[in-house]
Amino acid sequence: MPTDVTTDNVEKVIFDGLVELGTERDQLSREASLEDLDIDSLDLVELAQIVEDEFGVELRGDDVKDVKTVGEVIDLVVSKAG
């Protein structure tokens, strides 16, 4: 069963996922910019795989191409699920 798509759940999965991909946890916040965290297109594809496994929400490259902050990724997942 996919996890419920609540903002809190998505934030936890994305924060944990980014740490798994090599980001330092103390640098993470909703406001942090992907560029400052050195998160690139390959990281976003891996993150999308984690999100899909967890929530059943599919993110494609086009969906995330204009996303600038961690918070925007979280909001995108929540809105796609809705």
Place this chain on the structure above:
Amino acid sequence: MTRRVVITGVGAITPLGIGAKPLIERWSAGECGIADGFGRCLDFDPLDFLSKKEARRSDRFAQMAIAAAEEAIGQSFGTDGELPYEAHRIGCVVGTGIGGLPSLEENQRKLIERGEKAVSPLGVPLMMGNAAAAAVSMRHDLHGHCYGVVSACAAGAHALGDASRIIRAGDADAVLTGGTEAAISGVAVAAFGAMEATSPTGISRPFDARRDGFVMGEGAGILVLEEKEAAQARGAAILGELLGYGATTDGYHLTAPQPEGTEAARAISLAIADAGLTTVDVDYVNAHGTSTPLNDRSETVALKAALGERAADIPVSSTKSAIGHLLGAAGAVEAIATVEALRRREAPPTVGWEEPEEGLDLDYVPGAAKPIENGDGPLVAISNSFGFGGHNAVLCLAA
């Protein structure tokens, strides 16, 4: 005006430890880094050299090349990150036999178990054979020639040979070059075993009558090659010189060496001639010496054919007796071991050699290291590398 190629930095990750120093010191002392039938680099932790993110983005074979390059660059260029030449005048040519096989296997498993969507977007960049060369050049911001060399167990030597040609041709002033391999994983272990190339007893004893196959090893060797006058002008410490390079192909069999070693002998002769030397100038041979019944016999025949009477007068030893067969890294790691052996003026032993076989009658340096005799001047060695497919690559080195 002929451009000459010198070695100004070396770095190695091997089953004998982290660095070129433990490689030469422990091998010279007759120690062996093989355990439980494999030459693993048990001391290597990628996080000693890479961030977690960098480590995730490189397969073990690339991680080891990055670490070895760090040592070589530190020795040659220093540790302040400054390059001694314009970045586009520095190349990076790194050989591998197989590439990121463990990464390929992991993604294949995900594909079978969970379908296409589970395959990592890093699958291709992790496994591609040029990944090590790309990673090293990216890390040090090098912009000259950069590619991987793939020729099985001759890849490391081919890489050094190509790199020296790039410098001689004037296309670069320095090239980071070498070989790397980390393929001790399911498919490779099973496949080498299936063709009965690897030792069922797990013992690497080149040229010994009891030898029964090679022992798989892993590791990396990276060297900084530089144009000699440029290196001298910047005051770099010169460790040795890559004097000559010879490469031929058997055109005989997919895996077996040509029994008379005709083309291997030709590669040896070409390397010596390329150095502007003759057989009497050769003081030491770092053999390919895999510990397979076929290689060690045909290589002995080839050495006798190429070196004539000189073959009986000089020490011939195999690094693989101490670390196993590092496949695409072997030629580079062995070139480093050769240069360091010449600098110490001492031929390290063929560890474990005890029982002679008829026809295999060269001085394989049994028991302990022995002095390389030839006055006080620079010493000359050849380092042989032969690969499945019939590839022969021979380096002529001096120090």
